[in-house]
Amino acid sequence: MRTIKTDSEPLDYSASPQALEVEAVRRTLGRIFLKGRGIEVGAGTRPWKLPIDASCFYGDVLDEQGLEHYFAQTGSAFNGFIDAQTYAGIEDDAFDFSLSAHVLEHLVDPLGSIKNSIRIIRQGGISMFAVPDKRYTFDHPRPVTALDHLIEDYKTGGEETRIAGCKEHVMYLHPQWAPEIPAERIDIEAAILANAKFDTHYHTWTTDSFLEMLDWIEINFKVEAIHSELVVNENIAVLRKL
Template sequence: MNRPEETAGFWDQFDKQDLMQRCASLHQQRREAAEAKGGEEIAIVRRTVAHMFIQGNGIEVGAGSRPFPIPPDATCFYGDVRDHDQLAKYFSTEAVTVSGRIDAQTLDTIPLDSLDFVISAHVIEHLYDPVGAMKAAIWRLKPDGVFLLVVPDMTQTWDRRRPATPLEHVLADEIDGGEGSRLQAYIEHCRYVHPEMTGETLAEADIDRLARQNMRDGMDLHVHAWPEAGFFEMVDHVARAMDCRIEARLSAVNENLYVVRRG
């Protein structure tokens, strides 16, 4: 049986301004409920993947305020190029996780063949050379170690309007460290992502100027963006080149998860 507020007649008693406020509140509540449900789904998938694949001693790069869950018998070092205070400022919270410095692009402070796992969640899209970063992580794994990658699905984020990054693009980035496409990333951000985030569409004449300014300032952004199939193509390419196998390929709400095991 319908409740009174579920019938059209119930709303005749409210004036237009009151109805507008109530509708806005209802839409906000619906969004918050959907986000909470989505967050719960992501947490369940992450815990399940960790339980199945994470064991021993490893690292997570760029955990920030949202470290990946690991089983209680596993040991994890949390690395970032920023220290605690810098991360707290970036994420606007003191609840950040960092053990020491690790560069997610190179992992140059980590010995080769030394880890049981490497976790990289919502990091690789910020790197100028994602293929190089994936290979660097795999080289740090012991035989049979796992590389757990999590990446946002561009169709579910602010990146939805920008061009997807093709495999050819990241292979070129591996050759020059991403220098040749760095400005392109900032231009795409100004042209496609900035309007999604702010509601402001920049004049074409302003895009190049602002992109160059943001690049000089070192603005942190998504250098690359992929739909699920596009990112899988890159993971598959690297796995084949490194004699690895892909053991899991999952999606949850707005992120895609991959587990690559070193051969």
């Protein structure tokens, strides 16, 4: 397995203040809640810092070469293929904890992913999620994803929402980095991206809508902590399986 830095190592003070803030909060939550053997999906180049008595399997839908291309740098945390949507091939109650940071927004069925991440941990285990708060990221012009939309994605598998997410990308995100696409081309460009299964943010949350989503999930778990005030641009949920 790839060696990952633990929370006993110093913070990288060459990083931006925002990155330092995120790392410090995640590290603290890890020290409080994580122990034993876990799994993290989509860790990329910023895996969750682990306590020294915890170990982790790092899974992604991309291989190491794909991750290097995606992040335009080496050093991504990767041990093998894991689908963060389904956690297919992983038995129930297999791990002590599961981690997912800035992954749910890239999935077409976030509720399904959360339920599967809880499925694979033992009773008393921890699932921890970090999602961007759209108000403080490049998603800020976009509407918040409604709970009804998330529930429909869960019931259908979410593929029908791909075109809607790509249309929001074209309308609200693309103009931040490139010339605005003419109105008559928006549907065409969205369809092209959707057919290519373009990687974008398909859903957005604020703290309130994130909590509303968690309240809907029909799995026996306890919300140990919700952290929205400690980090400038993300919401973190700590769930304990009962």
